[in-house]
Amino acid sequence: xxxxxxxxxxxxxxxxxxxxxxxxxxxxxxxxxxxxxxxxxxxxxxxxxxxxxxxxxxxxxxxxxxxxxxxxxxxxxxxxxxxxxxxxxxxxxxxxxxxxxxxxxxxxxxxxxxxxxxxxxxxxxxxxxxxxxxxxxxxxxxxxxxxxxxxxxxxxxxxxxxxxxxxxxxxxxxxxxxxxxxxxxxxxxxxxxxxxxxxxxxxxxxxxxxxxxxxxxxxxxxxxxxxxxxxxxxxxxxxxxxxxxxxxxxxxxxxxxxxxxxxxxxxxxxxxxxxxxxxxxxxxxxxxxxxxxxxxxxxxxxxxxxxxxxxxxxxxxxxxxxxxxxxxxxxxxxxxxxxxxxxxxxxxxxxxxxxxxxxxxxxxxxxxxxxxxxxxxxxxxxxxxxxxxxxxxxxxxxxxxxxxxxxxxxxxxxxxxxxxxxxxxx
Amino acid sequence: xxxxxxxxxxxxxxxxxxxxxxxxxxxxxxxxxxxxxxxxxxxxxxxxxxxxxxxxxxxxxxxxxxxxxxxxxxxxxxxxxxxxxxxxxxxxxxxxxxxxxxxxxxxxxxxxxxxxxxxxxxxxxxxxxxxxxxxxxxxxxxxxxxxxxxxxxxxxxxxxxxxxxxxxxxxxxxxxxxxxxxxxxxxxxxxxxxxxxxxxxxxxxxxxxxxxxxxxxxxxxxxxxxxxxxxxxxxxxxxxxxxxxxxxxxxxxxxxxxxxxxxxxxxxxxxxxxxxxxxxxxxxxxxxxxxxxxxxxxxxxxxxxxxxxxxxxxxxxxxxxxxxxxxxxxxxxxxxxxxxxxxxxxxxxxxxxxxxxxxxxxxxxxxxxxxxxxxxxxxxxxxxxxxxxxxxxxxxxxxxxxxxxxxxxxxxxxxxxxxxxxxxxxxxxxxxxxxxxxxxxxxxxxxxxxxxxxxxxxxxxxxxxxxxxxxxxxxxxxxxxxxxxxxxxxxxxxxxxxxxxxxxxxxxxxxxxxxxxxxxxxxxxxxxxxxxxxxxxxxxx
Numbered sequence: 001x002x003x004x005x006x007x008x009x010x011x012x013x014x015x016x017x018x019x020x021x022x023x024x025x026x027x028x029x030x031x032x033x034x035x036x037x038x039x040x041x042x043x044x045x046x047x048x049x050x051x052x053x054x055x056x057x058x059x060x061x062x063x064x065x066x067x068x069x070x071x072x073x074x075x076x077x078x079x080x081x082x083x084x085x086x087x088x089x090x091x092x093x094x095x096x097x098x099x100x101x102x103x104x105x106x107x108x109x110x111x112x113x114x115x116x117x118x119x120x121x122x123x124x125x126x127x128x129x130x131x132x133x134x135x136x137x138x139x140x141x142x143x144x145x146x147x148x149x150x151x152x153x154x155x156x157x158x159x160x161x162x163x164x165x166x167x168x169x170x171x172x173x174x175x176x177x178x179x180x181x182x183x184x185x186x187x188x189x190x191x192x193x194x195x196x197x198x199x200x201x202x203x204x205x206x207x208x209x210x211x212x213x214x215x216x217x218x219x220x221x222x223x224x225x226x227x228x229x230x231x232x233x234x235x236x237x238x239x240x241x242x243x244x245x246x247x248x249x250x251x252x253x254x255x256x257x258x259x260x261x262x263x264x265x266x267x268x269x270x271x272x273x274x275x276x277x278x279x280x281x282x283x284x285x286x287x288x289x290x291x292x293x294x295x296x297x298x299x300x301x302x303x304x305x306x307x308x309x310x311x312x313x314x315x316x317x318x319x320x321x322x323x324x325x326x327x328x329x330x331x332x333x334x335x336x337x338x339x340x341x342x343x344x345x346x347x348x349x350x351x352x353x354x355x356x357x358x359x360x361x362x363x364x365x366x367x368x369x370x371x372x373x374x375x376x377x378x379x380x381x382x383x384x385x386x387x388x389x390x391x392x393x394x395x396x397x398x399x400x401x402x403x404x405x406x407x408x409x410x411x412x413x414x415x416x417x418x419x420x421x422x423x424x425x426x
Numbered sequence: 427x428x429x430x431x432x433x434x435x436x437x438x439x440x441x442x443x444x445x446x447x448x449x450x451x452x453x454x455x456x457x458x459x460x461x462x463x464x465x466x467x468x469x470x471x472x473x474x475x476x477x478x479x480x481x482x483x484x485x486x487x488x489x490x491x492x493x494x495x496x497x498x499x500x501x502x503x504x505x506x507x508x509x510x511x512x513x514x515x516x517x518x519x520x521x522x523x524x525x526x527x528x529x530x531x532x533x534x535x536x537x538x539x540x541x542x543x544x545x546x547x548x549x550x551x552x553x554x555x556x557x558x559x560x561x562x563x564x565x566x567x568x569x570x571x572x573x574x575x576x577x578x579x580x581x582x583x584x585x586x587x588x589x590x591x592x593x594x595x596x597x598x599x600x601x602x603x604x605x606x607x608x609x610x611x612x613x614x615x616x617x618x619x620x621x622x623x624x625x626x627x628x629x630x631x632x633x634x635x636x637x638x639x640x641x642x643x644x645x646x647x648x649x650x651x652x653x654x655x656x657x658x659x660x661x662x663x664x665x666x667x668x669x670x671x672x673x674x675x676x677x678x679x680x681x682x683x684x685x686x687x688x689x690x691x692x693x694x695x696x697x698x699x700x701x702x703x704x705x706x707x708x709x710x711x712x713x714x715x716x717x718x719x720x721x722x723x724x725x726x727x728x729x730x731x732x733x734x735x736x737x738x739x740x741x742x743x744x745x746x747x748x749x750x751x752x753x754x755x756x757x758x759x760x761x762x763x764x765x766x767x768x769x770x771x772x773x774x775x776x777x778x779x780x781x782x783x784x785x786x787x788x789x790x791x792x793x794x795x796x797x798x799x800x801x802x803x804x805x806x807x808x809x810x811x812x813x814x815x816x817x818x819x820x821x822x823x824x825x826x827x828x829x830x831x832x833x834x835x836x837x838x839x840x841x842x843x844x845x846x847x848x849x850x851x852x853x854x855x856x857x858x859x860x861x862x863x864x865x866x867x868x869x870x871x872x873x874x875x876x877x878x879x880x881x882x883x884x885x886x887x888x889x890x891x892x893x894x895x896x897x898x899x900x901x902x903x904x905x906x907x908x909x910x911x912x913x914x915x916x917x918x919x920x921x922x923x924x925x926x927x928x929x930x931x932x933x934x935x936x937x938x939x940x941x942x943x944x945x946x947x948x949x950x951x952x953x954x955x956x957x958x959x960x961x962x963x964x965x966x967x
Contacts, residue, residue, distance in 0.1 A: 280448050368781075371800045379446055380801075386447035387804030390811075393743030394803055400739070 001422060002035040004147040004164060006138060006157035010040050010047045010054065018177055021209075022153055024236045028415025034422075037145060039160070041134055057137040127156075128191070135159035142167040149173060149422045155180075155192055158199030171204040171425035173418075178209075178340045179216050185263055185338070197221050204425040207231050207418065209341040210362025231418055232366045234411030235346045248328050252285045252310075253389050256329040256353075258322065258344055259336075261292035266335035266358065266375045271298055273333075275305045276382035277389075282310070284389060289314040289325050326351035330395070331388045335375045336361050345370060349406045354398035356384045366409060369401045429662040429702045429710065430653070430693065431620060433569070433592060434669035436474070437499040437535050438466055439774035441795055445805055450812045451846060456766060461795065466509040473673035478516035480672075480683060484690055485525045492690045493525045493701040496669065497569045497592075500533030500553040501772055503560050514560055521563045527703035530554045530565035530588065536771035537735060539570055539579045540722060541749045544756075546582065549768070567591065567704045571773050573622065573666070573725040574732065577718065580611035580619070588617065590708035592666065595621035596723040596730040603715070606660035610713035618708040619717055622666040622725060626652060631667035635680035646685060646692040654697050661711050663699075666725070727782070735776040740803040745776060747810060754817050763820065766813060770806075778802035819843045 005026065009019035026036050039055045047054050138160035142150070150172045152161030158174055165172040180188045180196060200206055200221050206228045208214040214230045217223050248254070255277070257270045267288060274286040288298060288311070295313070302311045317325055326332070332348035332355045339361035346363065348355050349370070357364050358375035371388070373380040388395050443458035484492050498506075498517070506514045520526045532538055532549035533556070539546045550568070558564050568588040570579060575593035583591050595605025605624070611617035629649070633639045641648065653663060668675065676682040693699050702710065726734040736745055748770060755767050779799045796802040822836050822843075 276448060280450070372798065382448070383446045383804060383808070384800075387800075387807065390447075391743070391804065391807045393739045394800060394807075397739040 001033075001149070001419075001426075002037070002147040003029070003422065004142065004145060004150045004170075005036050005038045006134075006150070006152040006160045006164070007038060007040050008154065008156045010038065018154060020236075021177060021233055024234055024411040025415060025418065027236075028234065028411035029418060031412065032415060032419055034419060037141075037147060039138065039141060041130060055141065057134055057141075131156055131159055131195075135163040139163040139167045142170075148426060151175060151418075151422075152199070152203075153177065155196045155199060158195055162199060162202045165202065172202060173205045173207060173421055173425060174199050174203040175207045176200075176209065176213055176217060176340075179213065179220070181216055181220055182213070182264065182338050182340050203227075205229060205421050207421055209233050210365050212360065212362045212365065213340040229417075229421055231414050231421070232362070232409070233341050233343070234414045235343060235406060235409050236411060237350055237407070250285055252283050253330040254285050254287060254328055255331045255333060255385055255389070256287045256289060256325060256348075257333050257335070258289040258317065258325060258348075259334065261288065261290050261295040261298060263294060264336065264338050265290075265292070266337045267292075267294055267298050268301070269335040269375055269378055269381060270333055271301050271305070271311070272378045273335075273381040273385060274302075274311055275307055276378065277385050278307050278310050281386055281389065284310065286311045287314060287325070287329070288312070289317045289322075291316045322347075323351065326353055329353045331356065331385055333381070333385065334358060334361065334363075335373075335381060337375050339363070346406045346409065349398075349402035352399045352403065354388050354395045354402065356381065356388070367405065369398050369405050428656075428660070428699050429707050430699050431662060431664045431702055431704055431707045432494040433529065433664070433666045433704060434494065434496050434671075435569075435667070436496055436502050436669045438462070438469070438502045438505050439535065439772040440501055440505070440769040441465070442775070442805055442809055445808045445812075447808050447811075450808055451815055454762075454766075454812060454816060456809045456813075457769065458795075462505060463509045466505050469670060469674055470510040470513050472678070473670050474510070474513045475516060476678070476683065477669065477672040477686075478513070478520060480687060481526075482516070482520055482523070484687065485520070485523045488690055488694070490525060491694065491701065493527075493703045493706070495527040495529060495567075495703045496520075497529035497531050498557065498561070499531060499535040499571075500549070500556050501535055501769060503553070503556045507560060517561050521561050525703075527567065527705055528557055528561060528563040528565050529567050529569040529592070529704065530557075531569050532571055534768045534770075534772045535571050535774070536768075537571060537574070537732075537745070537773050537776070538749075538771060539574060539582065540732070540736075541745070542752050543582060545749075545752055545771075547586065549771075550586065552768075567708070572735075574722050575619075575719060575724075576722040577612045577720060579722065580617050580719075581613040584611055584614040584617035590618040590620060590704055592620050592664070592704060593622070593719075594723050594725040594730055595624055595664070598730065599717065599719055599723055604657065604660055605664065606656055606662055607715075608662065608708065608711045608713045609715055609717035612716045612718045615713070615716060618713050620662070620664050620704055620707060621717075623663050624725070626663060627665045627667050630665065630682075630685075631671045631675070634671075634676050634682055634685070643681070644685065646688045649685075649689065650692045650697050653693070653699060662707055733782060734780050735773050738779070738781050738799075740779045740781075740799060741776045744779065744803060744806050744810065747807075751814065751817060754821055757824070758817070758820060760820055763813075763817060770810065770813065775802070775806050779806070815839075815843075 005022075007019065007022045009022075011019050011023045022038070026038060029036060035053070037053050037055055039057055041057045134157070142164035147168075148170060150161050150164045150168070150170055151174075152158050152172065153175045154177050161172050161174055164170070176196075180193045200217060200223050204227075206217060206223060208217055208228055208230050210232060211230050214228050217228050218225055255274070257265075257267060259265045259267075261267045267290075270286075270288065277284060278286070286307075299313060302308050302313075314321075314325070326348050329348065329351075330353070332345060332353045334342060334345050334355065334357045336342060336358050337360060339358070341362040342357065343363070345355040345357050345361075345367065349367075354370075355367075356371045356373060357367065359372050360375050364370070364372045371384045373384055388398075440457045441461050442456055443461075445453075445456060481494060496517070503514075506517075521528065530550055531553055532546065533553040534549060536545075536549060538549055554565055566588070567590045568583045568586075569592040570583070573592060573594045575591070580591060591611075600621070605621040607621075609619040609621060611619060626649075629641070629644060629652075633641070634644050636642060656663065672682055672686065690701070693701070722732055723730050724732060724734070736742060751767070755764070758764070778794050778796050779802045781799050794802070796805070818836075819839060822840050826840070
């Protein structure tokens, strides 16, 4: 079996988790004798191509036939947006992308006059036009390559998937890592929503990363239930470092929130719960690691509650600092209001940190050794934090069983299910 | 003639309410009265009342030929008295027929047999007393919580003078042997054992309405046919099940009541079986062998062991913590504490913490008021934390008045305790002192104590705490109410003072900090803060 897969990024050139997820999945699929042609807008040449054939869209000649598809895409051409529209991406990175000047010099000349397109492969302000051009290349690729199934990851590549399907007539599977509702709450970007819905309608099967997301696809996009299948993400810890210097400078126990400080991640519930815990149990410190549009509000709230001496903000963390933060933590909290999957609790568990996650997260569907609360239930959240800090048996129970649990969430299993989906559309 | 022995388990736990950690030390009401009442009423209407009536009808119809037995836990008896006296009446009527035996068990349906012999005995005594009081029956046969049994437990029961005991016919214990005989305890052979025939019992209790079961639907014809099919030498079939099987686990619509109504008639007409109560059965038949049970068995799950209640880290921790308090409980004679201690021992609390149902069946989930075993654990531990605090302070009080040695740390606990009590009392008294606001009062109360402390400036930590000890008795020895009055009047005077002195908002704030942290611990930090606050107040001046 051969799969034509459309992604937007591939390690090591990633800005978020989408590339990592695609990488894990393709590695898993390749193990089962499935060939993958993975298309990204721009290849840098140092990607890990051990298990796949990586194709850079910018190296593809656009053939005449696909040029005619231009008409089809007219209604979404040149939509310029600059909101945070990709899954897993952190705001700092995004801001950097927007700010960098080389982005502005992206090749923007009309694509009808050229035979090759240039891509940045980033999430810049010209994203929409890149998405469109990417789709046209996809059509070319589809006509020139031999394959059985088309697989497109997230809305950026849906147009490419649709184009490839129209040219080749092969079945299309789209993979929903996040929806516009996860990214923007109720203030959806209409053009993104339209692309998403069109992709879902044209697709033969839809894979969602959780039942939580599946539900959104069914109810918010009006897709028939039997067309949507959940395949939970795996996680790959092959690069995990265990020898982290975790000597802490404080005596108190540490409770950590790590993620974007945005509405969707529920940082405000973390602050309120912290307040309740500190009032009763002073021997604890809370840390909010990350940044985002709600950060200032959170800092003000913490000051107003008078708990600033126990509540710390680290700003955005990455790389080694993230691991360090986990190593210093006694409890990890992810109170997300809406989370298609959520990898970070798995990383925490891997670092032997007990976790509390919201029931409104996809990852809560696969974890047993974690406390699950409704994100709005501040009392329950505070109580769980207190319980983990004070009742050692519970924390030890999670530490003991959590490692095994996350280590068993393998991409291999996810890959098998994805292949089943392929077979169902062939 | 062969024997059928029916025994029905009647049990309801006192379920805990959602007890958050911020309730610890403040709220001592642990039980969910609403849930307990409504569940009791629901089960009474669906099961206890209609089934008791059915049994009474059957007894009236067949005279002395139809006999059954019940084991009613003490917590169920207590709840009947509270919420469903009509059910008690119907049990009393059943007792009056003389065809019904009631069994002894532990009062709170507890696992005390595994941990504490004294408590085990105490609970049996209390349950049998309650049973006599409420139902008018003095039990002669024993049944332990969840049919938990081992050689040692059997021997303990025999020592109390019971002649017979019920337990599970667990496969891993019996091996090739049959449950359809009487056996005897391996340590004290005087104790006869009736073993549950789990296949025939569970056919009724669990499989009756299961349409995937190859034998569905179960008819009395079929069931009596199975009874007739047992080995001709075998003597007794023990049908043990939860009473809630009728109408609650198996709804009335499944036909379970019709089945039961028709069963005795069918047994009499087409089999060589009679109905006997457990003590009658134990008198009639002779044990054929000793039963060796070195490790405890139960009637739960596939494993028939203790893993539904004990075994995972959470259950063990909660269980051990609970029973680590038993020495202290023994010293006390406080009705409230004793009652809570009893109800906290109910095995259901540990059942809710079971993590086995992650992999197998959802039986556990069905009876569970919690979303997860973790919630169950945290909730129970929160309650237990508060209970421990109450218990310790009670003991301290006792020791204090008995002039026994009390160490410094304990004094701190006492101080906090009395502060809390004062707050409560002030609250009760109403808002005239300080807007009825507890926090406001706390602040002022602490200021009061702070004023006292700061007068003899600094000194070492030990001196300070000594000062506390010497100061405290004055308050303690007086009546609680008077102590409140004293402090209240002081509060007033303080208030008046601060009113005239055109305020220095910084000073009282820092003062508050020092006092709270001092009470919490005698860490190095305290010293620092004390110094700081002192310097700050200077600056303010």
